[in-house]
Amino acid sequence: MSAVKKRRILLIEDTVPLAKLYIEFLRADAHEVVHCTRGGEALDAAAAAPPDAVILDLKLPDMDGLEVLRALHHRDPGISVVIITAHGSIDLAVEAMKLGAFDFIVKPFNADRLNLTLRNALERRTLARMVEGYRKDLDRGRFHGFIGSSPEMQAVYRTIESVAASRANVFITGESGTGKEVAAQAIHRASPRRDGAFVALNCAAIPKNLLESEIFGHVKGAFTGAAADRPGAALLADGGTLFLDEICEMPVDLQAKLLRFVQTGAVTPVGSGREERVDVRFVAATNRDPLAEVQAGRFREDLYYRLHVIPLALPPLRDRGDDVIDIARAFLVDYAREEGKSLSVFAAEVEARLRAHDWPGNVRQLQNVIRNVVVLHDGSQVTLDMLPPMAACADAPAVAGTGPGPGGPEADGTVLPLWRVEKDMIRKALRLAGDDVPRAALMLEISPSTIYRKLQQWRAAEERGAEGSGMEGRPAGETAA
Numbered sequence: 001m002s003a004v005k006k007r008r009i010l011l012i013e014d015t016v017p018l019a020k021l022y023i024e025f026l027r028a029d030a031h032e033v034v035h036c037t038r039g040g041e042a043l044d045a046a047a048a049a050p051p052d053a054v055i056l057d058l059k060l061p062d063m064d065g066l067e068v069l070r071a072l073h074h075r076d077p078g079i080s081v082v083i084i085t086a087h088g089s090i091d092l093a094v095e096a097m098k099l100g101a102f103d104f105i106v107k108p109f110n111a112d113r114l115n116l117t118l119r120n121a122l123e124r125r126t127l128a129r130m131v132e133g134y135r136k137d138l139d140r141g142r143f144h145g146f147i148g149s150s151p152e153m154q155a156v157y158r159t160i161e162s163v164a165a166s167r168a169n170v171f172i173t174g175e176s177g178t179g180k181e182v183a184a185q186a187i188h189r190a191s192p193r194r195d196g197a198f199v200a201l202n203c204a205a206i207p208k209n210l211l212e213s214e215i216f217g218h219v220k221g222a223f224t225g226a227a228a229d230r231p232g233a234a235l236l237a238d239g240g241t242l243f244l245d246e247i248c249e250m251p252v253d254l255q256a257k258l259l260r261f262v263q264t265g266a267v268t269p270v271g272s273g274r275e276e277r278v279d280v281r282f283v284a285a286t287n288r289d290p291l292a293e294v295q296a297g298r299f300r301e302d303l304y305y306r307l308h309v310i311p312l313a314l315p316p317l318r319d320r321g322d323d324v325i326d327i328a329r330a331f332l333v334d335y336a337r338e339e340g341k342s343l344s345v346f347a348a349e350v351e352a353r354l355r356a357h358d359w360p361g362n363v364r365q366l367q368n369v370i371r372n373v374v375v376l377h378d379g380s381q382v383t384l385d386m387l388p389p390m391a392a393c394a395d396a397p398a399v400a401g402t403g404p405g406p407g408g409p410e411a412d413g414t415v416l417p418l419w420r421v422e423k424d425m426i427r428k429a430l431r432l433a434g435d436d437v438p439r440a441a442l443m444l445e446i447s448p449s450t451i452y453r454k455l456q457q458w459r460a461a462e463e464r465g466a467e468g469s470g471m472e473g474r475p476a477g478e479t480a481a
C-alpha cells in the first residue's frame with residue numbers, strides 16, 4: 001500500500017463513455033476520481049470536498065462550462081482546472097485560460113497527454129499551497145496575545161496550534177519575561193477546553209505551607225485558619241487547563257502528591273479522606289533548566305517526564321529580530337492611549353537602539369521601558385534622550401539627566417531611597433546567579449522566600465503601573481524606614 005495520499009480529481013464530462021475512457025487513462029488507482037456529468041452537480045461536489053485538480057469539458061448540458069470555471073475559481077482562487085475542448089473550439093479554450101484555467105487539451109488526446117497535463121496541474125496546486133502556507137506564516141504578526149512575526153515565533157505559534165487540540169501536557173521553558181504565561185493562555189484558548197477555566201498557580205509566589213491547599217483545596221478545620229471548605233486550583237480547573245507556573249519551585253514532598261494527581265486525575269483536599277476526580281490539562285512553566293533541576297535532585301524525574309510531554313521553548317527577545325520593534329510600537333500605542341499622551345512613533349535611532357539591546361528581562365523589560373518613556377515624556381516622537389537607562393545594556397550607556405543607573409548612589413553623592421537600592425541589589429544578584437533565586441539569596445545572605453516575596457510585590461506594582469512612574473517597584477505602603 002502506498003503511503004502517499006491520493007489526490008482528488010474532479011472530472012466534469014457529460015459523455016459517459018468518454019469519461020470512462022479518461023478514468024482509465026488516469027489509472028484510477030493513482031487518484032481518487034470523482035465524476036460528474038452536470039455543472040451544478042460538479043459545483044456541489046467541489047463544495048463538499050475540494051478537489052486538488054479539475055478536468056472540465058466546456059460543453060455541458062445544464063450550464064455554460066465557462067460559468068462552471070468561474071464558480072470554481074470564485075470558491076477557490078488557487079484551484080487548477082484543465083479544460084477539455086474540441087478541435088473547433090480553441091477560442092473557447094483561450095477564453096477559459098483568460099479566466100484562470102491552468103491548461104487545455106484538445107480532443108482527441110491520449111493517456112500520456114492527459115497525465116502529463118494533470119501532473120503539472122497538481123504540481124502547481126502543491127506549490128500554490130506552499131506559498132499560501134508561507135504567506136499565512138508571514139502574515140501572522142499576532143497570535144493569541146503574542147505580537148511578533150519572526151520565524152522563531154512562527155515556530156512557537158505552530159507548536160501551540162498543533163498541540164492545542166490534544167490533551168497532552170505541555171512544558172514551557174524560557175527566560176523571564178519571554179511570555180510563558182501568554183503561551184499557556186494561548187494553548188488554552190486555542191484548545192477545545194477554551195470554554196472551561198484557565199487556572200494559573202504560581203508555585204514561587206505562594207508560601208510553601210499553603211501550596212498544597214491552593215492546589216488541592218481543603219476542608220473546614222483542616223488547619224488553623226481553614227474556616228470553611230475551599231476548592232483548590234485542581235477542582236476549579238476541571239474541564240479546563242491548570243497552569244503550574246514556576247514548577248521547579250514546588251517543594252519535593254508536594255511534587256509526589258502532584259505526580260499522583262497528574263497520573264490519575266484524583267484530587268484529595270487537605271484534611272479530607274475523600275477523593276474527587278477531575279479532567280484537567282496541565283501546562284507547566286519554568287525559567288530554569290528543568291533537567292538541571294532534576295539532576296540536582298530538586299525536581300522529581302518522574303514528574304518531569306509526566307509533564308514534559310510536549311516541550312515549548314520560548315526564544316529570548318534578542319533572538320526575535322524585528323519583533324522587538326513591532327512589540328515596542330504596539331506598547332507605545334497602547335500606553336499612550338492609556339496615559340492620554342500623543343507619543344506615537346520612535347525616532348530611527350531609538351529603533352536601532354531597541355533592536356541592538358540584549359533585553360535580559362525580555363518582553364517585560366521592554367514593556368517597562370516603553371511605559372517609562374510614555375509616563376515621563378510628551379510630544380509625538382520618542383527620541384533617544386527619552387529612553388531610560390537600560391540595565392545590563394552594553395550598547396546603551398545611561399543617559400545623563402534621566403536618573404541614576406542601577407546599582408546604587410551616583411558618584412555625585414545622590415542618595416537613593418532604600419527600597420530602590422534593595423531592588424537594584426536583588427536584581428543584580430539575580431542576574432549574576434542566572435535567575436537562580438536560591439543562589440542569589442545565598443549571595444545576599446537572605447532567605448530565598450524574601451526574594452520571592454519581593455519579586456511578587458514588584459510584579460504587583462508593575463501591574464498597577466507604578467513601575468517607571470518614579471515609584472519603580474516600590475511596594476504599596478512600604479517606606480524606607
Ligand SMILES: Nc1ncnc2c1ncn2[C@@H]1O[C@H](COP(=O)(O)OP(=O)(O)OP(=O)(O)O)[C@@H](O)[C@H]1O
Binds near residue numbers: 145148
Ligand atoms: N510576544 C509578545 N507580544 C506582546 N506581549 C508580550 C509578548 N510576550 C510577552 N508579552 C507580555 O510581556 C509580559 C511578560 O509575559 P509573561 O508574564 O507571559 O512572561 P513569563 O515568561 O511568564 O515571565 P516570568 O518568567 O517572569 O514569569 C506580559 O505582560 C505579557 O503580556
Ligand SMILES: [Mg+2]
Binds near residue numbers: 180181245
Ligand atoms: Mg510567568
